[in-house]
Amino acid sequence: MRPWQWLAAAATVAVLAAVLRERGLGLREAWPTLLLAAFLVPTYVDHSRDMESDGIHYYSYLRSVLFDRDLDLRNDYELLGWANPAHRNVLPVGAPILWSPLILLVHVAREAARLFGAGAPNGVEPIYQGAACLATLAYGAAGLFLLAGALRRWTFAAAALWATVLCWIGSPLRFYLSVLPGLAHGAEFFAAVLVLRAYLALRDRPDVRRAALAGAACGLLFLVRSQDGDALSCDAKTAVAKDVGRIDAHEPDSNGKAGKTQSIESVKLLDQSGRSLHYASAFLDMIRAMAEPADLLACCTPLVRPQLDGEAAVELERLFHALADRNRLRVVNMLAQAEGQAICVCEFQEALGLRQPTVSYHLKQLVDAGVITREQHGRFAFYSLQPGALDRIADLVRPAVPA
Numbered sequence: 001m002r003p004w005q006w007l008a009a010a011a012t013v014a015v016l017a018a019v020l021r022e023r024g025l026g027l028r029e030a031w032p033t034l035l036l037a038a039f040l041v042p043t044y045v046d047h048s049r050d051m052e053s054d055g056i057h058y059y060s061y062l063r064s065v066l067f068d069r070d071l072d073l074r075n076d077y078e079l080l081g082w083a084n085p086a087h088r089n090v091l092p093v094g095a096p097i098l099w100s101p102l103i104l105l106v107h108v109a110r111e112a113a114r115l116f117g118a119g120a121p122n123g124v125e126p127i128y129q130g131a132a133c134l135a136t137l138a139y140g141a142a143g144l145f146l147l148a149g150a151l152r153r154w155t156f157a158a159a160a161l162w163a164t165v166l167c168w169i170g171s172p173l174r175f176y177l178s179v180l181p182g183l184a185h186g187a188e189f190f191a192a193v194l195v196l197r198a199y200l201a202l203r204d205r206p207d208v209r210r211a212a213l214a215g216a217a218c219g220l221l222f223l224v225r226s227q228d229g230d231a232l233s234c235d236a237k238t239a240v241a242k243d244v245g246r247i248d249a250h251e252p253d254s255n256g257k258a259g260k261t262q263s264i265e266s267v268k269l270l271d272q273s274g275r276s277l278h279y280a281s282a283f284l285d286m287i288r289a290m291a292e293p294a295d296l297l298a299c300c301t302p303l304v305r306p307q308l309d310g311e312a313a314v315e316l317e318r319l320f321h322a323l324a325d326r327n328r329l330r331v332v333n334m335l336a337q338a339e340g341q342a343i344c345v346c347e348f349q350e351a352l353g354l355r356q357p358t359v360s361y362h363l364k365q366l367v368d369a370g371v372i373t374r375e376q377h378g379r380f381a382f383y384s385l386q387p388g389a390l391d392r393i394a395d396l397v398r399p400a401v402p403a
Contacts, residue, residue: 002045009041022358024327032161036148039165040141047137047178049130055182056080057089059132062096062103063123079124094191094224095184099135106131133181140177140186143193144168150197184224191221192228204314316392322369327352328362335372335385342375342382 016037020030051059060076068075077085106128110121121128144164151160168174176185198214222229323329331348349359363383366372371389375382 005045006041009044013037013041022355023361024325024352024354024358029157032148032157033145036144036161036164040144043174043178044137047133047181049126049133051080051129051132051182052180053183054091055132055180056082057087057091058095058184059099059129059182060089061093062099062132063128066103066107067123076123079122092184092223092226094220094222095136095187097223098139098187098190099132102131102135102138103128129182136181136183136186137177139190140173140181143186143190146190146193146197150193150200153200188221188225188228191217191224195221195232204317318369319371319389319392322365322371325362325365327354327358328366331362331366331383332371332385332390335383336390338384340384342384345381345383348383 013034017030017034020033056077060073060080060082061071063080064071064073064076073087073089074085077087107121110118110125110127114120144167147167148160148164151163155163168177173185173189176183194217195214198210198217202210202214218232222232323332330352334348334351335343345356345359345363348363349356352359354362363372363374363381367374367383370386372383373386375384
């Protein structure tokens with residue numbers, strides 16, 4: 001099947017290129033994404049398709065629910081060749097949950113094959129195990145693309161690409177996507193990137209919806225690898241430990257002595273999950289310190305101070321992000337020349353030389369950012385500039401008038 005796998009991978013990259021082109025991205029903007037996809041092709045072709053080691057424990061959950069409708073894993077271990085069928089499975093269920101859509105698709109196809117004379121499946125055939133391994137590779141690849149997109153907040157596309165590639169090939173992720181994809185590490189990486197992106201979105205614009213999404217991402221990461229739950233909660237444990245220390249330092253124990261010993265024991269109890277929490281907390285502190293701008297000119301009298309508060313900065317960031325596309329700039333230019341008159345969507349399609357779905361995508365980005373407004377008249381949508389939207393940019397760069 002190897003030639004067919006290379007052909008399928010090449011076709012996937014070609015489809016990705018077509019999708020990016022439909023969205024108005026030229027080769028200059030799309031090449032980092034396409035190059036990352038091309039780098040993943042050999043991993044797809046050569047990745048392992050067998051359940052080994054802990055992969056048997058993860059897959060046994062899914063096989064037992066799908067075929068036996070229970071969680072008694074003894075017969076599953078026997079079918080999968082595990083030496084001790086009475087083994088107690090203590091691994092989390094996140095990876096099997098993420099694998100389940102592809103496994104269910106394979107199962108439906110396998111059941112349909114019975115109509116044409118195929119035998120009944122038992123869930124341990126190579127196609128089932130291969131589907132779980134392929135799902136891990138798919139989630140790991142998705143995590144890489146999402147990470148590259150997140151890194152572009154701080155740097156240009158090429159730097160984000162090579163940082164992502166180094167994160168992949170310079171870490172155990174490369175091994176767990178190609179050699180042991182039956183383990184949970186690829187799905188763990190995907191969930192961790194979701195946490196990162198959810199955190200960044202929540203930091204940019206705090207609201208209930210984004211907070212819920214951030215919580216869901218953290219919960220998914222904990223379900224995939226429970227060890228990550230300790231890392232996520234280390235700051236909370238540190239805060240509780242400090243509170244316990246303050247309380248015990250002022251409250252006497254049963255002998256009337258100061259509660260210093262109680263405080264020490266409480267902190268030890270909270271830290272019994274291991275020294276790794278200490279290192280994780282130190283790492284998070286370091287990241288926070290790096291994120292805080294250094295006051296390098298504290299000894300000097302500042303010439304100016306920003307008059308833009310955080311909320312206004314977030315709003316303008318969304319506005320600039322929506323305008324950072326040549327097709328959207330042309331849309332805004334057309335509307336500005338219309339002098340307040342609404343323009344039909346069909347005119348944008350002809351002027352930009354793009355297909356209707358791509359034009360609708362760009363218009364939606366501008367509507368969501370509050371740059372333009374949309375009105376439906378019969379079968380067609382008409383667009384016009386949002387009053388005052390562009391004045392906010394002018395106010396940002398206009399020099400302050402002396403008092």
